[in-house]
Amino acid sequence: MGMLLGIAAFCAAMMGGMASAQDGQLDITFGRNGLVSTDFSGNSDQGRAIMVQPDGMLVVVGFAQSGSVFDFGVVRYTSLGPRDLTFGTSGKVTTDFGISHDRAFAGALQPDGKIIAAGFATNETGGIDFALARYNSDGTLDTGFGANGLVITDIGGDDEILSVELQSDGKILVAGFSENPSTFLRDAILARYNSNGLLDGSFGTGGVVTTTFGTGDDVFTSVTVQADGNILAGGYADGPLDLDFALARFTPSGSLDATFGTGGKVLTPIDVLDDFINALAVQQDGKIVAAGYIDNNIDFKFALARYTTTGALDPTFGTGGKVVTGFASGSSEGRDVQIAISGKILVAGYIFSGTNNDFGFARYNSDGTLDATFGTGGATLADFGLGFDEAYALALQPDGKDVAAGFAFNGANFDFGVARLTSSDVPLPVTLTSFTAEVEDGAVVLRWVTESEIDNEAFLIDRRRDGEDFIRIAEIPGQGTTTHRTEYEYIDRQVIEGETYHYRLADRDFNGRITYHENILTVTVGEVDFRQRDAVAKVFRVRPNYPNPFNPETTIPFEVPSAEAEDRTILLQVFTTTGQVVKTLFDGTLSGGVYEVEWDGTGEAGQPVSSGVYVVVLRNRRLS
Structure with a gap:
């Protein structure tokens, strides 16, 4: 689906200040009119990943220049934008792996508050290897991870991690590539680490999986884990004519999933020339959204594709499962994607404003059309004011606001840049994805799963028999605020054989507000199974x-x-x-x-x- 927007019109609207409640405006309660920039030591710095802590603080991972080399850089901000001075030194941390350039391109936040940064580190021969660092919640390196908090893995060539994902069991998945120093061809790489930083020998071959799509370059830029534990990785690969969207699905052990695409892999040409996936997201219905850009030798454009759970293009999205969005003022590149609670799709990256690149955002309806309630005609810019600014990472806060991180020009070089946008797409306190009841050994077993929780003190379980009112039978502690998937179980043994029971589930926040979930379960207790x-x-x-x-x-x-x-x-x-x-x-x-x-x-x-x-x-x- 081709789309062309006039950027000049919505730039003017932003500069003049819009009085409506339209989503996608800079949040003036954050930083300075919705923007924050951070310089490490007077040189060039770039943010590449952003995470939202349960307490609302923001963690940005990237790299910072120190003298003539780059090191891993991490900054933590309060929910209002100032740096958190209890983290590192004045809210900032840099990490030198010891040889030369070290750059972090990806980050993840553990449930215990520890922070993972991943990218590459230079080795003794001048090549580069996979590199990870894990930090305690105060910014110090976690000495229980790898060697004093650092892990370096030589895959065999020049190796870079571009994406990291935390599994529910605490294992760490990374995706990227390994480049042959002789042929300069790249292979797509997945690796999995145990929580102590050692490669997980149960995954692939010694913890590493190499994937090729053809005879040319293959690169994974994004990895995510589905609810069933299968692993999705996306990026780009040489197709029959040029570079195409590349997507693969793996079992939890690292084998290609033969039920997905062709032998576990999918190649999708989006335009006539090169197409690149930069990010993946999985919808609640299991459909897969890939976001990135196309290069048609004239300019770059936002590009998306949506796939069914089997890897086929979804014909209900865009044109034949594809969407391409161009902007009249010039090039644009989608770098990250998130799915809002409403099912709308938000993409962040950069859009050329007519003068410079700025943080650029576009929001799409679930059918792939631009969402007219966001920005101007579905898109908006965030301009730090002094030159080129580009977003690389996007996150959704529990209150629905959108935060992006990247770099902002300061007049001489680049700083970490963070922007926050308004949104009325506020999630429910609890995102409940399943609620089931089964009779087991004469008892009723209730199970439910949440994908996220906000300010959730407890779950309440009510039960009634036919002709009676509901009574409260249990309270189960919630997780407070979390964006991690959580599984719950309660066994009701106070039931009588032959009786029918009805169960309902509610959640209560810390202010005492109770929200009932719509589905009521009905079960009949049968005879004891001898x-x-x-x-x-x-x-x-x-x-x-x-x-x-x-x-x-x-x-x-x-x-x-x-x-x-x-x-x-x-x-x-x-x-x-x-x-x-x-x-x-x-x-x-x-x-x-x-x-x-x-x-x-x-x-x-x-x-x-x-x-x-x-x-x-x-x-x-x-x-x-």
């Missing part, structure tokens, strides 16, 4: 349980001869050694045979019992 073994019972007895000792479950076999079972009630109970009933495992009629039942180590109220010795008693009520 396993009848193919054997003839000769005596009325309990056999030895297994395992024994046990924690927390054990299986109890017992025999009921046919003569004992006819029209009689069988009672199987667990007692303490002092004769107190702990739990009734079965009370009903059975045909003759050998049975097994599991005891989960809980009492009648569902509470775990203490360690000790227990007695199982089998009775025929006819003889009691």
Whole structure:
């Protein structure tokens, strides 16, 4: 889909100040009229990644020039824009790997507040290798990671990390390339590290996966993890005629997923010449959005493609799954993409204003058309005022505001630059992606998953039976504020066989506001699932349980001869050694045979019992 906008019109509107509530305007509550720039030591510095902490602080990762070389650079800002002076030195940290140039292009924020920066470091031979650094929340290097907080990995050529993603198990995925120093051809690389910084030997070959799409350059610029644990990586590769969008999906072990595209890979030509993916995002429905730019030998333009879960282009998006957006004033390049809670797609990068490059943003509806409620005609600029400014990274705050990081010209060289835009696309306190109920071993097991939580103190579980009102049966602590996927489970053991129950879920914030989720689950508790073994019972007895000792479950076999079972009630109970009933495992009629039942180590109220010795008693009520 081709789009052409006149940039001059919306530049003038921004300079004059717009009085409407239109999204995409600079947030005047942040920094100086929505903009913040940071100089490290009077030289050239660039921000390349931005993360939002649960407390609202912003972390920007990039590189800073020190003398004639570059080092990793990290800055932390408060939610209002000033640097956080409790971080590093005056809010800034630089890290020198020791040889020459070191540059960070990617960053990730761990749930414990530690910060990962990734890029490359120069080695002793003058080549470059994968490099990672991990920082504590105060900006000091984490000595429990790699060698005193630093990791260097030689893939075999000149190697750069361009993207990093944290898995839910704490492992660290990175994507980039390795360039052969003789042929200068690049191979796309994924690597996975354990949380201590060592390569994960269960991934690929020794922790590394190399992917080729053809005979030319192959580069991964972005990596993300799907909800099912599969890994998506995107970038660019040589197609039949030129460079194309390149996308691949891998299993959690690093093998190409044969159910995706062709053998796990997809090549997509967007325009007649070169096309580049810079970022990936996965929608709530599992569709995959790739954002970047095209180079048609005249200028650059924003470019997007959306794929189904199997890797096919989505025909409901743009034209045949593709969107290209040009701007009348000149070149533009999409560098990062985020999916808003409404499903709208926000892309950040740069747009030529007619004089200089500025931070450039465009927001799209879910069908690929530009969103007229954002900026002017769907796009807006952020100009730091002194020259070329370009955004490389984008994040969405929990309050819905958009923050981007990159570099801003200061009149002599470049500084870290951060811009924040207004947005009315405010997310719900909790993004709930699933809520299920199942009957297991005579109890109802409720499970739910959240993708993010804002100010969430607790989940509330209500239950009712047919003809009755809801009653509150449990409170489960929430995660406060988090952008990480969280799985929850609650087991309701206070249910009766044959009854139907209805469950609803709510969340409560720290101000006491309660939000109920719409879906109400209904389940009927069936009979206890006994396993009848193919054997003839000769005596009325309990056999030895297994395992024994046990924690927390054990299986109890017992025999009921046919003569004992006819029209009689069988009672199987667990007692303490002092004769107190702990739990009734079965009370009903059975045909003759050998049975097994599991005891989960809980009492009648569902509470775990203490360690000790227990007695199982089998009775025929006819003889009691």
